[in-house]
Amino acid sequence: MIPVDRLLGIVIFFQTGIGIQGNVSLIYLFSFLFFTGQRLRPIDLILTQLAVANSLLLLSRGVVEGLAALGLENVLDDIGCKIVFYLHRVGRGLSLSTTCLLSGFQAIIISPHKPRWIQLKAIVPRYIMPSILLCWIFHMLQNIIILIKLKGPRGTGNISETKDYAYCSVNVTDLISVSLHGLVISLPDAACMAFLSFNTGYKVCLLYKHHKRVQRVRTDTSLHRAFPETRATQMILLLVSIFLTFYLLNSILTGCMKSMRVSRWMIHSSDFLAACFPMVSPFVLIKSDPQIMRYYSTVQRRKKSTY
Structure with missing residues (x-):
């Protein structure tokens, strides 16, 4: 019978493959359209960034989990451990902040047509790229401590002074430093969760008010005009709901891991929960956003015209 931790490793390996396929297809789609001169929506830049962050999160741990599932454990040396965990944390932070950016952008787009909102809607697309760059810079700097504190799983020293995370370990003798790092990591995450x-x-509330208004004014014109915005908002609400669910479950498990002896199945379970949203989100986008399907049709027509 396959052990639970090995079974979870195999599941994460396939989970990574499915998620990478979905996210890379979105990255390829938007990149192809951009370089061929297709006019894209401002939100497509955020969706591309979300796909990149999800791919980084999946790849940074999925490959190691796959090797572990095949029985090749302790494959990371000290440098490899630092790089993998650093990229994983950066990808996780980027996924969270990009989801906030996506949710905030959509909230502005569907806001009432009042003068201050109209002005904000006009200027907000210009700040999407600077916001994405700031997210990258912030999370890369925030997680630099990982490159200092983490060690390979076979590091020497007093075992009571280290906390083992299967592939890597961290020195826990300096409780002030560990607590400070936990605070630095937790505060931005908590702020993003509150914002979401x-x-x-x-x-x-906006969708409910819009629904009540449509019920009062049942004309084909108003229904047709409102439908794309409503459907896009529902799609992003679904994405955010999925994100919040898996993020909260993973946070609870991570909190338990910090207060008790870490077992291998707990590490694999945490990785599985962390990878659920990156795996699911591209397929939710493709299924829910009709514009993405039209993009795929455009790509197929352009490819056929070149042959």
């Missing part, structure tokens, strides 16, 4: 929760509630 508030933003989701705001958009639900």
